[in-house]
Amino acid sequence: MSQLKRRVGKHRNSEVKLRDIEESDYLWLLSNLRRLDGVLYAIATDASLNTTNIIEQHQAQQVANILRPVPLMHYEEGRQGLRDLADKVTRMPIQLYVQMVSQVQLVLTILHSAVLYFVQRKPQTLSRFRWRIDQKNSEKTEYEEAFSQVLPAFLQSASLREPMIMLEEENYSWFDRFYYPRGEEPTYLQDVYGIESNDADDRKLNIGQIVRENAEYVDSTANIGVQVADLLASGLRRCLRNNFDRNDDVARLLGSLMVQGVRNDAPIKLISFGVEEHEAGDGAARAVAIMRENARGMLTP
Secondary structure (H helix, E strand, O other): OHHHHHHOOOOOOOOOOHHHOOHHHHHHHHHHHOOOOOOOOOEEOOHHHOOHHHHHHHHHHHHHHHHOOHHHOOOHHHHHHHHHHHHHHHHOOHHHHHHHHHHHHHHHHHHHHHHHHHHOOOHHHHHOOOEEEEOOOOOOOHHHHHHHHHHHHHHHHHHHHOOOOOOOOOOOHHHHHHEOOOOOOOOHHHHOOOOOOOOOOOOOEOHHHHHHOOEEEEOHHHOHHHHHHHHHHHHHHHHHOOOOOOHHHHHHHHHHOOEOOOOOOOOOEEOOOOOOOOOOOHHHHHHHHHHHHHOEOOOOO
């Protein structure tokens, strides 16, 4: 990033946006990022398809899903907690609701893919998770407060529907501390969902610890990592709109920073809020296909 800022004539303490740099400089940045061990994960949705009616229906269904376990819960504190959470989601403007769902899907994708990817290559990196999120205001917003509560609940629910894939032959010892100790597992799986495990080896993952232990909203001007993420997100958006002169080259380099989907899916996840799935436009479909062709393999040889 320091080299990029020098290339475009920016002070090292300034923040560089995609609009500030030439396309050749962006290609240079992507080429150099390929040499690092980082991985790019991304979620995209076609805003033109997300009508107010579709988003409101999706939002109402999520609220219903949050409230569904309330009659089954034993303690009023837990019941009220779900009601409060449902109220926060209900009052969220649709634009922020779309952002929240996308961010939840992003974190879920990271947990499913990054753990599987890095346990084969650098298992020690699984010993801690640090989340740095671009803070839009100097004070924490109501959305950020809601998101910090919604995220663990949604992730835990999603993990019940689709458990993480684990490789038996790999070393997960660095990841062990994110499991509940034997005998200290929460009882909500049995109390709320009626799920019981008869498998002595079936350990419960503490997703709340993973996403809350080291999470901060930060000012992007003071955080290089968030600046890099912003440039990658902006480039992805422009690439999916086919707005680079060398769009295929950008798609190829972005794809080289990504990892093949867990089930051989595309490395960038496209989500729809409607009941019907929609095909990506020609430009976006071509870009995604190039990214998929150039993505890193999930499994080591």
